[in-house]
Each structure stands twice: as structure tokens, then as C-alpha cells.
Amino acid sequence: MKFIMLLAAAGSLFLNQAKWAAAEAKLSEATQECIECHKIVHPGIVADWQRSRHAQVTPGTALKVTGLGLKVSNPSVPENLRETAVGCAECHTRRPKEHADTFDHNGHEIHIVVSPGDCRTCHVQEAEQYSKNIMAHAYKNLAGNKVYNDLENAILGEIQRKGGKIAIQPAHAATRAETCYYCHGTQLKVTGKETRDTELAGALDFPKIDGWPNQGVGRVNLDGTLGSCAACHTRHQFSIETARKPYTCKECHVGPDVPAFKVYEASKHGNLFSTHNKDWEFKSVPWTVGKDFTAPTCAACHVSLLVNTEGEVVAQRSHQMNDRLPWRLLGLVYAHPHPIEPDTTIIRNKNGQPLPTDLDGGVAAKYLIGKDAMSQRRRTLQAVCLSCHGTAWVDGQWARFENTIRETNAKTLSATRIMKEIWASGLAAGFEQKANPFDEGIERRWADTWLIYANTIRFASAMGCGGDYGVFSDGRYQLNRAIMDLHDWLELRKQMQLSKKP
Numbered sequence: 001m002k003f004i005m006l007l008a009a010a011g012s013l014f015l016n017q018a019k020w021a022a023a024e025a026k027l028s029e030a031t032q033e034c035i036e037c038h039k040i041v042h043p044g045i046v047a048d049w050q051r052s053r054h055a056q057v058t059p060g061t062a063l064k065v066t067g068l069g070l071k072v073s074n075p076s077v078p079e080n081l082r083e084t085a086v087g088c089a090e091c092h093t094r095r096p097k098e099h100a101d102t103f104d105h106n107g108h109e110i111h112i113v114v115s116p117g118d119c120r121t122c123h124v125q126e127a128e129q130y131s132k133n134i135m136a137h138a139y140k141n142l143a144g145n146k147v148y149n150d151l152e153n154a155i156l157g158e159i160q161r162k163g164g165k166i167a168i169q170p171a172h173a174a175t176r177a178e179t180c181y182y183c184h185g186t187q188l189k190v191t192g193k194e195t196r197d198t199e200l201a202g203a204l205d206f207p208k209i210d211g212w213p214n215q216g217v218g219r220v221n222l223d224g225t226l227g228s229c230a231a232c233h234t235r236h237q238f239s240i241e242t243a244r245k246p247y248t249c250k251e252c253h254v255g256p257d258v259p260a261f262k263v264y265e266a267s268k269h270g271n272l273f274s275t276h277n278k279d280w281e282f283k284s285v286p287w288t289v290g291k292d293f294t295a296p297t298c299a300a301c302h303v304s305l306l307v308n309t310e311g312e313v314v315a316q317r318s319h320q321m322n323d324r325l326p327w328r329l330l331g332l333v334y335a336h337p338h339p340i341e342p343d344t345t346i347i348r349n350k351n352g353q354p355l356p357t358d359l360d361g362g363v364a365a366k367y368l369i370g371k372d373a374m375s376q377r378r379r380t381l382q383a384v385c386l387s388c389h390g391t392a393w394v395d396g397q398w399a400r401f402e403n404t405i406r407e408t409n410a411k412t413l414s415a416t417r418i419m420k421e422i423w424a425s426g427l428a429a430g431f432e433q434k435a436n437p438f439d440e441g442i443e444r445r446w447a448d449t450w451l452i453y454a455n456t457i458r459f460a461s462a463m464g465c466g467g468d469y470g471v472f473s474d475g476r477y478q479l480n481r482a483i484m485d486l487h488d489w490l491e492l493r494k495q496m497q498l499s500k501k502p
Contacts, residue, residue: 024050024085025058030108031087037106037200038088049236054086059122068286068305068313073125081121094118100190100222101207112209113188115221119229126229129319136227137342138184138218144345145354147332147437151447152180154438168439177211183252185216185228217252241282244299246273253298255459256452256474258330260298263459266467269295289314289387301384308387315384324381326374327405329458333416333450334361334409337368338377353431359420361413397464404461404470408454411479415449418486427493442489445482453479 027035039046049055053062053071060082062072081090091114096102099111116136120127130136142148156171156179171179177186189210195203209222217231232243242248250261264270272295281292286305293300300306302324305317315324322328328338334357339347347367349358357363369377378398385394419442422428428442429435437443452474460470469475 024055025061026084027087028084028089030089030093031085033106033108034088034092041198041200045236049087052237052239054238056085058083058085062122068307068311071285072122074120074122077122086122091118094121095223098223101188101209103193103205103207105204106201111222112207113212113222114230115223115225116227116229117221117223117225123229126317126319130227130229131225132342133227133320133322134339134342134344135217135231135321137344138216139181139187139220139226140218141344142180142184142218143187147354150436151332151438151451152176154436154444156180166439168436177214181211181216182214183216185219185226186211186214187220188212188214188222190222240285244282244287244297244304245277246270246297249298255456257455259456259459259469259474260463263456263463263469264298266469267464269297269464273297286313286317289384295388296384301381306384306387314387315380322377324377324384326369326377326381327462328356329405329462330455331356333357333359334363334412335405335454335458336363337370337374339367340369341367351431359416359431361409361416401461404458408450408457408479411483412450412454415446415483415486418483418490419443419446422486422490425490425493427490442486445485445489449479449482449486453482 035046059072059077062070063075063077063082065071084090089108092110092112093108094114095118096109096111098117099113099115101113102109102111104110116127116130134141142152153170154168156175157168158171159166159168161167190207191210192208193205194208195205198204211219215228215230215235217227219228220226221228229238232248233239234242234248246261246264252258253260255262265274276294280294284292286307287293287300288307288309289300290309302321303318304315306314308314318324322338325338327335329335332355336356339356344356344367345354347354347356347364349355349364350362351358355364356368382394382398385397389397419428419430422442423430423432423437428440430437430443438447453476456474457470457476457479460467460475467473471477
């Protein structure tokens with residue numbers, strides 16, 4: 001009876017979606033087999049895929065597009081894939097020997113985790129660019145950095161009071177997977193097999209994957225590739241529209257440590273998006289400024305191929321993300337030029353710490369882009385701004401932004417000098433004592449100055465001023481107050497020490 005009800009529900013669903021089915025391109029036999037079962041077991045997934053360009057346009061047809069509208073960047077798509085839709089089998093059976101999770105499933109070699117290595121079959125340029133992106137290395141950049149590990153543990157770890165002291169134990173793997181590594185990505189590993197009793201096919205064997213599920217930007221995949229295209233182009237529709245709307249970026253960039261979305265939402269750009277986006281066209285390639293949209297989203301500034309109304313290129317498409325970013329606003333402890341390499345674990349400051357700056361504000365220049373590269377990236381980003389704003393406006397806003405970087409770095413230096421004196425006085429244990437510099441209350445107050453407040457101020461400035469975020473909402477008010485708190489904490493303990501002397 002349950003099976004009959006499933007069939008009836010699936011039948012009703014697919015009758016209502018006939019317009020999508022009618023638009024489907026020819027399906028391969030393998031994909032047809034997949035759909036026969038999964039339209040019953042996973043109707044949401046199949047319906048989502050039916051709405052996708054993958055279902056409606058074959059790679060062969062897509063390759064016939066000329067000019068800037070071309071979406072398939074690999075002219076050497078295999079012949080056997082050109083004349084059928086990109087369906088279940090075309091993604092989940094690619095390169096079976098490369099995937100550690102490949103298993104026999106109803107006579108087909110299937111892998112569960114689709115990776116950028118599979119997507120590059122058609123999108124080779126995008127996959128190559130993304131591999132050079134800091135996001136692609138986000139797992140290792142967090143997990144492979146001792147200082148970041150200390151911060152992560154202080155935030156996520158199990159905290160208890162024992163013997164009159166605070167003790168922090170490492171966080172559970174499940175906690176790490178749903179917090180920091182939700183965005184950074186997990187490291188996937190096949191740990192064995194399990195048998196599941198399925199509704200349609202009875203008992204079937206499936207691989208057990210540690211770290212799954214995950215769609216983090218730096219996920220370490222079972223074929224050795226890094227990242228997940230689905231982080232932005234959400235499965236199984238893989239929509240350009242979804243990737244271009246700021247809600248996708250909001251998933252990880254909402255703050256308060258990286259407050260990009262909330263600042264954007266409060267800005268004039270965000271206000272225009274909220275009011276008018278229902279009238280915008282999010283699917284066009286290239287994306288025309290002034291025709292398809294009239295205020296930028298995250299993708300417009302950082303990723304998308306943009307043209308003006310004359311068809312002239314404003315900005316080339318890039319999945320490297322930082323091609324238009326001279327400054328890296330977040331990180332330990334100061335804003336700094338972007339790293340040259342996406343693997344930031346190779347960076348060492350003058351003290352041998354895996355940080356792009358030292359605690360006195362000096363930069364690890366050997367590992368960071370120089371002035372020429374910064375100028376080029378600034379010009380590329382400002383070309384987007386100049387599509388809507390005059391030169392005086394853009395130059396004036398940029399001058400304020402770079403003033404904000406200098407200002408917040410200087411204030412962070414003031415806070416750090418106080419913290420270094422606290423460590424030197426033995427009132428807390430930090431870097432010099434080879435201790436976790438984030439696991440004491442006063443150290444967390446120091447971390448607030450740059451991890452939360454300075455970052456919020458910088459993003460508010462960088463994104464055209466996000467209202468009160470630069471002042472009273474995790475902004476300058478809180479930053480100055482935190483520096484005062486650090487000072488008062490130190491001075492009080494100095495006085496306490498003096499009062500104890502005979």
C-alpha cells in the first residue's frame with residue numbers, strides 16, 4: 001500500500017510538471033534508469049533537475065553558442081556526452097576509478113559525491129579558476145593552521161570549570177562539521193560499507209562517508225579535488241540565478257566575523273536589490289548592467305561576466321573570486337594585501353607564525369601580492385563601480401575605504417600592544433608562552449577588536465557604507481570600548497599587584 005501511495009504521489013507531481021518534462025533534451029539510457037526509481041524515491045531532486053539547463057540543453061547545443069553567451073568552456077567535451085542531457089548518470093558515473101566512493105548500484109558504477117573534477121568535463125575554465133581560489137583551499141587553510149586551530153577550539157570546544165579554572169576540550173567532530181567546516185568544507189573519507197533496506201529495491205549496499213553531507217567551498221573530495229560547485233550553484237538545478245543572488249553568499253558571509261550580507265542588506269545597493277530584484281533578469285549571460293539589473297549583487301562585483309548596454313565587456317567572468325580584490329579584510333590580525341597563493345598554510349610572518357602579518361602589524365610581504373597587482377585588481381573592481389557611478393564618487397569612496405583600513409589596523413595595533421603587555425606581565429598566557437592565545441576571557445576581548453569589530457567596520461566601508469554597522473552595530477563604538485576594557489583590565493591588575501607588595 002505504501003508503495004502504491006508513493007507511485008500515486010509521484011505521478012501527480014510529474015503531471016503538474018509536464019511543462020518541464022516537455023522541455024527536456026534527449027536522455028541517456030543510464031539517466032532514464034536513474035529517473036525511473038528516483039522520481040519516486042526523491043521526487044524533489046528530480047523535479048529540481050528538470051528545471052535545470054542541464055536537463056533542457058545538451059552540451060552539443062551549448063557549444064554552438066558563439067560570443068560572450070557561451071557557457072561551456074571546454075570545447076573538447078567527449079563525443080558520447082554531446083547529444084544527451086546532463087543527467088544523473090552524466091555526473092554520478094564520471095571517472096569512476098578516480099572516486100573512492102564508487103560502488104555498484106543496480107549494475108552501474110556510481111559515486112555519491114560529484115566534484116569539480118566531474119564538472120570540469122564541460123566547465124574546465126571555471127574549475128581551473130576555482131582551484132586557484134582561496135575558497136577551494138578553505139579546509140586546509142583552517143585545519144592546517146595551528147593559530148586558527150587554537151581559535152577554533154576556543155570557540156567550539158567543550159568548556160568546563162575544573163579546579164577553579166576554565167578547561168576547554170576539543171569539539172566533537174559533528175560539532176566541527178556543522179559549524180566552521182560547514183562553510184570551509186570537510187575532508188571526506190570512505191570508512192566502509194553499510195546495507196540499507198530500500199523501498200523499491202530491497203537491501204542495497206552503500207559506502208559510508210565520514211564528513212558527509214557537506215557542500216563547503218573547500219571540501220576535500222574523494223577524487224582528491226577541492227571544493228564544491230554546489231556551494232553556490234545549489235544541487236540539482238545548478239542555477240545561475242541562485243548563484244547571482246546574495247542569499248547564496250549570505251549562507252557563509254553573514255557575520256559578525258564576515259558581515260558582508262548584513263552590511264549589503266543595509267546599504268543602498270541592498271535596498272535597491274530588495275525593492276527591484278523581482279524585475280531583474282538573473283539568467284542572462286553575459287549580464288548587462290543597466291538592462292538586466294540596476295544595482296550590484298555579490299556576484300556582479302566579484303564573479304560574473306558583465307557588459308554594458310553597448311555589449312562592451314565591463315568585467316570578465318572569474319571563479320577565482322579575488323581577481324577583483326586587492327585587500328584581504330579578514331584574517332589574523334590585520335587587513336592586508338591578498339595572498340599570492342590560495343594555500344595560506346605556507347605563509348610565515350617574521351616570527352615564524354603561520355600568519356600574513358605579525359602582531360606589530362608588519363606584513364609577510366614575501367607571500368602577499370605587491371602594489372602593481374593590487375592596482376590592477378582595484379581597477380578591475382572599480383570598472384564595475386564606474387558602470388553606475390562617476391569617477392569622483394568612486395575615487396572618493398575608495399579613499400574612505402583605504403582610510404578605514406589604516407584606521408582599523410592602527411586601532412587593532414593599540415589593542416594588541418595592550419594584550420602583549422598582559423602576556424609579558426604573566427597575567428595571561430599567549431604566543432610567547434606557547435599557549436592558546438584565545439582561551440582566556442581577556443584574550444577573547446582582544447580577539448573581539450579585530451575578529452568582530454574591525455572586520456565589521458571594514459566591510460561597512462568596502463560595501464558603500466552599511467548604515468550603522470560602521471558605528472554602533474559592532475562598529476567603532478564597540479572597538480574603542482573594547483580597547484578601553486583591555487586598558488582598564490591591565491591597569492586594575494597592576495594596581496592589585498602593587499597593593500600586595502610590602
